[in-house]
Amino acid sequence: MDKEKLKKEIVNLKKGKNAVILAHYYQTDDIQEIADIRGDSLALAIEATKLDADVIVFCGVKFMAETAKVLCPNKKILIPEIESVCPLADMATKEDVLKKKKELGNPVVVSYVNTNVDVKTVSDICCTSANAVNVVRSLKEKWILFVPDRNLGSYVKEQVSEKEVILWDGYCPVHEEYSIEKLEKLKKEHPEAKIAVHPESPKVIRDAADFIGSTSGIINYVNKTEASEFIIGTEEGILYELKLNNPGKKFYIIGNSSVCTNMKKITLESLHRALKEETFEIELDKKTIELAKKPIERMISIKRG
Numbered sequence: 001m002d003k004e005k006l007k008k009e010i011v012n013l014k015k016g017k018n019a020v021i022l023a024h025y026y027q028t029d030d031i032q033e034i035a036d037i038r039g040d041s042l043a044l045a046i047e048a049t050k051l052d053a054d055v056i057v058f059c060g061v062k063f064m065a066e067t068a069k070v071l072c073p074n075k076k077i078l079i080p081e082i083e084s085v086c087p088l089a090d091m092a093t094k095e096d097v098l099k100k101k102k103e104l105g106n107p108v109v110v111s112y113v114n115t116n117v118d119v120k121t122v123s124d125i126c127c128t129s130a131n132a133v134n135v136v137r138s139l140k141e142k143w144i145l146f147v148p149d150r151n152l153g154s155y156v157k158e159q160v161s162e163k164e165v166i167l168w169d170g171y172c173p174v175h176e177e178y179s180i181e182k183l184e185k186l187k188k189e190h191p192e193a194k195i196a197v198h199p200e201s202p203k204v205i206r207d208a209a210d211f212i213g214s215t216s217g218i219i220n221y222v223n224k225t226e227a228s229e230f231i232i233g234t235e236e237g238i239l240y241e242l243k244l245n246n247p248g249k250k251f252y253i254i255g256n257s258s259v260c261t262n263m264k265k266i267t268l269e270s271l272h273r274a275l276k277e278e279t280f281e282i283e284l285d286k287k288t289i290e291l292a293k294k295p296i297e298r299m300i301s302i303k304r305g
Contacts, residue, residue: 091170197233
């Protein structure tokens with residue numbers, strides 16, 4: 001089936017099933033283009049709670065669809081590719097977190113929203129890359145286990161020095177690959193470009209940046225900054241939104257390429273199949289939803305700042 005026909009069928013299926021398509025900023029351009037709502041992981045999950053839809057198709061990785069299910073337990077949440085998982089999220093399990101917590105003498109567990117639902121069930125509070133600093137700063141406790149991203153955790157540790165933040169040894173393979181040599185080469189080629197990077201990037205990359213922020217934070221920074229060139233340190237799917245909002249600006253990805261292969265597993269074909277066959281549905285038991293919802297809702301109650 002050619003692409004245009006496929007798009008028309010997706011639109012028709014969506015209407016017939018009262019479905020809404022949510023797409024993360026790291027999805028391919030054609031998925032972002034056909035989506036009803038684009039955003040970062042938590043923003044999309046929160047949007048899902050506001051929708052009057054019977055079916056929500058979440059184009060992202062599995063933990064994102066799980067979070068949407070936790071917040072919308074009565075809605076049918078589908079993910080087009082069940083193997084679209086997050087390597088970072090898979091670097092922490094419920095059992096390992098409980099073991100480490102016991103070894104450390106029962107610290108508060110702050111889990112990045114980029115964790116699988118089992119880890120959320122044993123967390124005290126969640127955070128996003130946008131609000132991680134404010135979340136940790138808001139806690140009365142001084143002893144904190146930050147799971148699972150060591151780079152985001154070290155960024156938080158720098159900003160909230162009054163806390164004792166213990167880092168989990170996890171990382172995003174995409175951001176971890178950035179090297180200062182590649183960044184310096186780009187900066188030399190484009191000396192006027194502003195550097196905007198995600199806090200999942202290594203410290204040496206963050207230290208060289210003009211701006212450090214979440215996916216949505218980077219988008220807002222570029223939209224508001226008068227510079228005409230930007231070096232971007234996050235997954236290249238963000239370029240769709242950046243170019244859409246800023247047609248006169250130029251963008252360069254560190255290393256010329258920054259691809260999350262798991263995000264890119266979702267295609268128009270798998271999106272079409274998900275709508276037609278209603279696969280793959282995210283199903284969580286009531287207890288898991290109840291336990292995972294508490295740290296997410298506690299996070300949402302804290303202002304981003």
